[in-house]
Amino acid sequence: MRMRKATRTQTRPRKRRPRARAPRRAMRPRPLKSLWSSIPATKTRRKKKRSKPVRRAGWGAVTAVLVLLAAACSSPVPEKTRPTADVTVASSAPIARTAADILLAFSAYDYALVGALNGEKVRAVSADRFATVARAQAGLVSSNTTKVVGVSVDAVGPIRDRLVALADGLTDLSRDALTYGDVRDPAALSRVFSGVERGWASLRELASVLPADAALKATIDRGTSITSTASSKQRFTLNVGPYTTAAEAADAATKIGANATAAKESPFSVRVGPYADRAAADAAATTLAAQKITAIVTEDAVYTFARSGAVPDAELWREPERSIDVHALARKIALSQDAALVATGTDDGYLALHTRGGELKALVRFNAGVNQLAFTNDARFLIGGGQVLTNYVMPAPNDSVGVPVRLTGAAQSLVYVPGVDVFAASAGGSDGGVIGGRTPDGLPLAAPFPIGLGSAGGLLAASDYGDLFIAWQTSGGYEVKMFRPGVDRSTR
Secondary structure, eight states, X not given: OOOOOOOOOOOOOOOOOOOOOOOOOOOOOOOEEOTTOSSEEOOOOOOOOOOOOOOHHHHHHHHHHHHHHHHHHHSOOOOOOOOOSOOOHHHHHHHHHHHHHHHHHHHHHHHHHHHHHTTOOBSOOOHHHHHHHHHHHHHHHHHHHHHHHHHHTTOOSHHHHHHHHHHHHHHHHHHHHHHHHHHOOHHHHHHHHHHHHHHHHHHHHHHHTSOOOHHHHHHHHHHHHEEEEEEEEEEEEEEEEEESSHHHHHHHHHHHOTTEEEOXXXXXXXXXXXXXXXXXXXXXXXXXXXXXXXXXEEEEEEEEXXXXXXXXXXXXXXXXXXXOOOSSOEEEEEEOTTSOEEEEEETTSEEEEEETTSOEEEEEEOSSOOOEEEEOTTSSEXXXXXXXXXXXXXXXXXXXXXXXXXXXXXXXXXXXXXTTTEEEEEEOOTTOEEEEEEOTTSOXXXXXXXXXXXXXXXXXXXOTTSOEEEEEEETTEEEEEEEOTTTOSSOO
């Protein structure tokens, strides 16, 4: 049986039907973008309006505006009025007098400060006191400078120029004085002295163009007669260290030699020298380097201050004339009538006698505190003490004379009665007070001494004629009586 081979018949490919497309929308014109902004810009068309022709009246207005603009541009800028007059004498004279007072104060206190820096005791002020004065003068300088600016801003001439120069110099002087008051820099003090000298020179130049002023001239002459100067020289020293402790620095100073000084406060370094010049200092540093000790050569300026000329007693009336170092805190002080001797008493029982120059003449020991002292008018005798008063012969009270006055308590009052040449002292006590008296050489006084008082005691005063006044407190106030020792037998 014959089998037919199956054959594969090819079929025609089907044609794809085209899809139905939706009708296209009408395309909108894309907006144009501005080159300078991200905001789309739309293109619009404006219809130009036809401009109307300018009439004759309009042309006239335009012409007038153009003429005004041309005139404004062509007109010159008004110049600023320049000053033509100098500062008046009425304005400049008070400024000159104030500047003279400022310079005189600096001259006087420069003089006193130099005295203190050189260890003098007479007419000397401390650096702290100088700083206080400098601050006060700085305020006056500032006020005076403000006045100078006010009168010179619209002025021109020799008075104006000299006022400005004087004000500038005083400002520099004040700044240097404040610097020294703050940091105690000797270089600043040297500049203060130079500033005072320049200030007086500037003030003389100002006075030369002003009418004659006798008071101003007298102040200038007085101030320039009080002089303070400064000089400096270079000093070379070696610095070694620093070390960890003061003991190490002291050991190093001992090894270096006698001219080495160890610091006792941190930094603990050793100072060697000084030397006359750098060559000597370098040679000493080389010698120490051979001992394996590193030293640095330092150079600094050493200032020397001096004062001369007139003594500014009148200008320093606010300051003590002299200072005296006494044994301890003085509880009582007495001066001889000529101020040649100064006696002080202390709570620890010492009576110290000094001369006005500060020389110690005697130091007497008491069993108790010394709270009363008095000289005779001729300064030949001194009495002093507390509950027990003793007479001494001047000018060196090494030994007492006469009979001591023994009171009922600590002495409340002690006076010298010049008319009758006696001493009188009063005291209170639980069993009653008393007034005792002695002659200058320590002899007891006759009746009515000793005079009894109440337990509260009393206060004494004396007149130049020899009257002794006694005051004590009563329930209604005070009662005062008087008598003349050696003449009256009782009080009245």
